[in-house]
Amino acid sequence: KAGVTQTPRYLIKTRGQQVTLSCSPISGHRSVSWYQQTPGQGLQFLFEYFSETQRNKGNFPGRFSGRQFSNSRSEMNVSTLELGDSALYLCASSLAGGRTNEKLFFGSGTQLSVL
């Protein structure tokens, strides 16, 4: 069974640009969550999508957005990039039957560098 796939693996952008990251969950998983990982702040929750609907959202500005498609694949978009957006962006999928103790399966992440 293929794991969670994130593309691209590395990305370099300049301030003011926008970027789209992609995540393909494990087959059959309906929930996709996104996390931002930085050395200073650690792992912070961005948002979670379940059946194409945003079910939960973290405390990030509106420049961070996402969506989920009917095949459960998800994209996140960051507009008007700032230097502080440089981070490893991790996607995680789960079956998400509504329980809170489900195991999350993480991808290897997209390393975004903003210059």
Added chain:
Amino acid sequence: GNSVTQMEGPVTLSEEAFLTINCTYTATGYPSLFWYVQYPGEGLQLLLKATKADDKGSNKGFEATYRKETTSFHLEKGSVQVSDSAVYFCALGGSQAGTALIFGKGTTLSVSS
């Protein structure tokens, strides 16, 4: 709000040494608790979990017990190996449907032979 505090690293040990990584939490209700591990260049993997008080999660020689009276979920291993070198994250599950986890800052473990 809910939060997780774990000991700062790095933790440097010799092979076969005993490992403890402390984790305490603040939460309302009865959250689930997790330990995730991140090897270099990879995403996080679930190491173990506990869903209620006094539950003990265990995997690959690692153990952690959900202690509600001390709001703790310390990670232990009796004899570490070089291959255990990684970053370890304690995490708290949400109280509502959905999978928003609150992570600690992570503890880097380095094991030398």
